[in-house]
Amino acid sequence: MAQYQDHMLILKSRPYRESDALITAFGLKSGKIGAIAKGTRRAKNRLAGLYPLSYTVCEIYHGRSNLDTITGTDLVEGFSGMRQDLSRLSWGMLLADLVDEMWEERDAAPAVFPWVVGGWEGLAQGANALTITLTACWHLLQLAGYYPQWETCEVCGRVPDDGPVALDPVHDRLYCTRHRPGDDHLVSVFLGTWRTWRRWMELDVNRLGQYEAKGAIGAQIFTVFRRYVQSHIGRLPRSLQFLQEVENIGVEGEDLTT
Template identity: 30%
Template sequence: MSEAGSSRESQRIRLVRAEALVLRRRDLGEADRILTLFTREAGKLRAVAKGVRRPQSRLAGHLDLFMRTNVLLARGRELDIVTQAQLVESFSGLRQDPWRVGWAGYLADLADRATAEEDPQPALYELLVDSFRLLATRDDPFPIVRRFEMRLLVLLGYQPELFVCPRCGKRLMPGKLAYVPDLGGVVCAGCLTEGPSEILLSVGAVKALRLLLADRWQELENRPLSPQLRGQIETTLQAALRAHLSGPLSSADVAAVLDRRQGNGNDGDCTSPLAGASG
């Protein structure tokens, strides 16, 4: 290959065009930002947006949190550099209420922690885009957030067992039931041990979890769900996530506090079971 051809090949490899969601951002110096981008084509990438904090920057308005943007990246050894950005979808409704921002941050945090750098996860990318769009337009975050948590577990290969007891292998019947994180499923009345890790569930909670597993989350929007039922569903899904994602679900604390302050739900409705630990 000629020297000119080799140069063109090197340039092609070192430039990446991708559609991206902005998961995180951190100020760098006086005008730059370090971004965590979740791209459809290349997976999670970290990049510097130079001068983006200057009002006259051509990148300004295209790389805010949670925005969906087409980017051109120059690959670097440690951090890529954003050379071009064109907004695709802003999800402007997310910025209308603090609780929407909080829950969007929670979903972005889950996506960030569930993925490795440069490991494309197109199904998860599409799920996050769809979830941002729903959070921006729907009034109740509960079914949207719970659907994301369940689909994330499925995509990671940790689908909870909701039909057969993982201890005895018998089909679950109505009665006293509990989710056991270490087993990854719901145990029957005969296999309950009353251990501290068991999360007691009503029959209604198990049915709701099955709807989420079947991606029939819209049916939960049309049902009156008591705070107790919502709490059981949420506690189960977050226990399942904790079993596979390291560290506390810190963004859930923020989202829950914001949700309570906005008056969405009663006595814990739509809130995180972690909220009490955050003060």
């Protein structure tokens, strides 16, 4: 039983008992935790600044229960520019949902932190929301151990130099335009889409937001991401389904290049 302090990303908050909140947070040192924040739904509570999609330094009590108790909070960044826009807020939630979905409780993964903070910062500052979020999401997948080897054609071993390129989000394979098999689950994308994705994967977090994906390229990367998450994580985060409807992206159909 101990009191500790950690830098925390607040992923989720839901009402608990009369006036408390049940918080899901991701700590720099502690990884994902579930914690109770007492009295947050009363006015003038000292924990009132604790809200989802924010970055705070928390004082936490770890007792015998699985749930910790948050006893103090000091907001570092509230990302207000992200919160004022439903679309940006939804993209921000996707980052939170993905982290919540992929990491077990108390599995420390400090490398997650800068990608989420960088994503929320970019969203708050008005950067291209799809580019910022999906770049960070693909890096989060990689940190969780999911990284498709989409580099050379599965059949001829060549690096694709024309399109369309067929990506297999189930078996993590790539096929050049000549060797594409007829499998239903393949997603055909422009050469430029695949190249954009490759460039994203080479970025470090300080260059998050470079190589903007707009229009059809953005929609293709979104669809590949959605299929990849569905195939490897199993469930689709609700924010992902919501974004698909709200933003009207991620067209159905296997061939996105026609």
